[in-house]
Amino acid sequence: MITLHWVYALAGAIFAAYALLGARERPLNAAFWALLAVSMWAGDRLGDLGNGLLVLGLVCLGSVGLRSVGRLNRGDSAVAPALRQARADGFGNRLFVIALIIPATALAGTILFKAAPGWIDGRQATLIALALGVLIALAVGCLWLRTGPVVPLQQGRRLMDQVGWAAILPQMLASLGAVFALAGVGDVVGGIVSQAIPQGSLLGAVIAYALGMALFTMIMGNAFAAFPVMTVAIGIPLLIRTYHGDPAIVCAIGMLAGFCGTLLTPMAANFNLVPAALLELKDKHGVIRQQVGTAVPLLIVNILLIYWLAFP
Amino acid sequence: MALLGIAIIVAGFLLRFHPLLVILASAIVTGLAAGFDPLAIIAALGKAFNEARYVSIIWIVLPVVGLLEANGLQERARGLIAQFHGATVGRFLTFYLVIRQVLAAIGLTSVAGHPQTVRPLVAPIAEAAAERQAGDLTDADREEIKAMAAATDNIGLFFGEDIFLAIGSILLIKGLLEQYGISLEPLQLSVWAIPTAIAAFLIHGFRLWRLDRRLRR
Numbered sequence: 325m326i327t328l329h330w331v332y333a334l335a336g337a338i339f340a341a342y343a344l345l346g347a348r349e350r351p352l353n354a355a356f357w358a359l360l361a362v363s364m365w366a367g368d369r370l371g372d373l374g375n376g377l378l379v380l381g382l383v384c385l386g387s388v389g390l391r392s393v394g395r396l397n398r399g400d401s402a403v404a405p406a407l408r409q410a411r412a413d414g415f416g417n418r419l420f421v422i423a424l425i426i427p428a429t430a431l432a433g434t435i436l437f438k439a440a441p442g443w444i445d446g447r448q449a450t451l452i453a454l455a456l457g458v459l460i461a462l463a464v465g466c467l468w469l470r471t472g473p474v475v476p477l478q479q480g481r482r483l484m485d486q487v488g489w490a491a492i493l494p495q496m497l498a499s500l501g502a503v504f505a506l507a508g509v510g511d512v513v514g515g516i517v518s519q520a521i522p523q524g525s526l527l528g529a530v531i532a533y534a535l536g537m538a539l540f541t542m543i544m545g546n547a548f549a550a551f552p553v554m555t556v557a558i559g560i561p562l563l564i565r566t567y568h569g570d571p572a573i574v575c576a577i578g579m580l581a582g583f584c585g586t587l588l589t590p591m592a593a594n595f596n597l598v599p600a601a602l603l604e605l606k607d608k609h610g611v612i613r614q615q616v617g618t619a620v621p622l623l624i625v626n627i628l629l630i631y632w633l634a635f636p
Numbered sequence: 637m638a639l640l641g642i643a644i645i646v647a648g649f650l651l652r653f654h655p656l657l658v659i660l661a662s663a664i665v666t667g668l669a670a671g672f673d674p675l676a677i678i679a680a681l682g683k684a685f686n687e688a689r690y691v692s693i694i695w696i697v698l699p700v701v702g703l704l705e706a707n708g709l710q711e712r713a714r715g716l717i718a719q720f721h722g723a724t725v726g727r728f729l730t731f732y733l734v735i736r737q738v739l740a741a742i743g744l745t746s747v748a749g750h751p752q753t754v755r756p757l758v759a760p761i762a763e764a765a766a767e768r769q770a771g772d773l774t775d776a777d778r779e780e781i782k783a784m785a786a787a788t789d790n791i792g793l794f795f796g797e798d799i800f801l802a803i804g805s806i807l808l809i810k811g812l813l814e815q816y817g818i819s820l821e822p823l824q825l826s827v828w829a830i831p832t833a834i835a836a837f838l839i840h841g842f843r844l845w846r847l848d849r850r851l852r853r
Contacts, residue, residue, distance in 0.1 A: 338696045367686040376682030387654040403706045412708025419709045423756050427747045450746045461700045469707050479702025495691045496659045502684030503663045507670035512638045543642055552812055560816050571818045575809045576828035583794040590649050599750040599786035610783040618840045625835045
């Protein structure tokens with residue numbers, strides 16, 4: 325059966341290619357990608373402490389060596405704009421067809437793999453289909469655009485070096501969340517918040533819950549981490565048990581109040597910082613700045629929706 | 637004491653220290669405050685890092701993006717948008733917002749995303765449309781349009797995905813409530829994601845409409 329481990333093997337191979345292709349130009353970046361390749365290939369055999377040391381290595385390389393990422397790497401292997409324009413005129417809409425192969429394969433694969441279990445791990449259908457889509461797009465791209473297989477890897481490495489250490493930020497923050505959970509940080513925060521609620525006011529309790537979800541999500545970078553804390557501290561004892569709110573409405577919209585917090589925090593790196601690096605924005609908080617105008621009004625709407633809908 | 641790690645995270649991000657170092661420092665301080673020995677903290681961090689590897693799989697799409705960009709994908713996006721006379725950045729991003737919300741609502745969250753669709757397609761098309769609307773774009777305008785493309789992807793994903801029954805957050809809510817003796821079906825939860833999804837569309841759509849009006853001047 326094809327599982328996520330096949331995808332890890334492919335990802336390891338691609339990170340290894342980034343490392344090899346960049347070894348001479350940017351040895352520190354190359355060492356960083358090589359460590360990620362090791363993690364993808366052998367992470368399950370390294371043991372917990374081994375993986376921990378690998379994380380330390382990535383942090384050292386990332387914080388010392390890759391600091392200039394995003395500015396220095398613009399030039400190398402980039403194709404001149406005039407040549408790109410000429411190629412664009414030549415290839416036309418083929419380029420879009422190839423670009424759409426990945427989402428189309430992910431879409432079709434998710435549906436087909438779930439319908440035909442046994443061959444492919446259904447729980448991971450989308451990620452496996454995504455990897456398959458990458459392979460198909462690469463094959464079609466190389467044939468149709470008449471280039472060798474090194475060109476996409478070389479160009480991929482250039483983009484990867486632009487993203488730099490931000491590439492592992494989401495994974496690092498997920499790991500930090502696990503340490504917070506081990507240390508019981510959530511219980512302490514929940515205790516503080518439940519003491520801070522004004523007594524006897526339903527609207528006050530709703531605001532405390534939704535705002536608490538958004539704020540704690542901003543700190544943790546993840547609404548999933550905030551939800552159990554806030555719901556156990558305020559949602560269940562106060563909104564559901566004392567004020568008899570509908571649990572489905574309180575929790576479903578409470579979670580979405582947390583999502584408003586996700587839009588506002590650099591801790592949600594994969595949504596907010598990584599795209600800024602990927603799009604080569606000068607302001608690494610530029611995406612968050614654009615999201616404030618939607619997230620804040622939407623948080624207020626969520627507070628009102630809980631208040632109006634959940635309480636008979 | 638347990639909150640020391642949170643204080644480090646907040647202070648570290650505000651003072652703009654290197655995020656990787658801030659995260660590591662916060663993990664170590666949090667672990668020490670909770671009475672773990674240093675090796676156990678490193679091991680816990682390593683275990684979690686290994687389990688979260690799927691988060692970093694997405695970088696395998698970069699060779700495809702790089703190949704297409706080297707062959708003129710962004711230039712071609714500009715050519716395409718020139719053919720559609722009514723296309724504006726606001727209308728295009730509103731269209732993408734709907735698609736993203738609908739796809740997420742039927743569980744297809746990884747079909748689009750920043751590396752898969754925003755960098756190769758959405759951002760260049762949005763930039764090309766804005767270029768045509770405003771004539772000449774300043775660097776600040778360009779930054780804003782690209783950031784808005786990424787923001788639109790996030791908003792479409794976040795406020796569509798909870799309508800799907802089997803998404804992680806819905807299952808998390810169900811699991812937590814069950815521990816407190818409240819039994820709910822996923823469908824009962826996911827229908828209540830719809831009002832917020834509509835509100836998100838209206839608020840963000842309104843902002844995109846205003847973006848168009850601002851560019852016209």
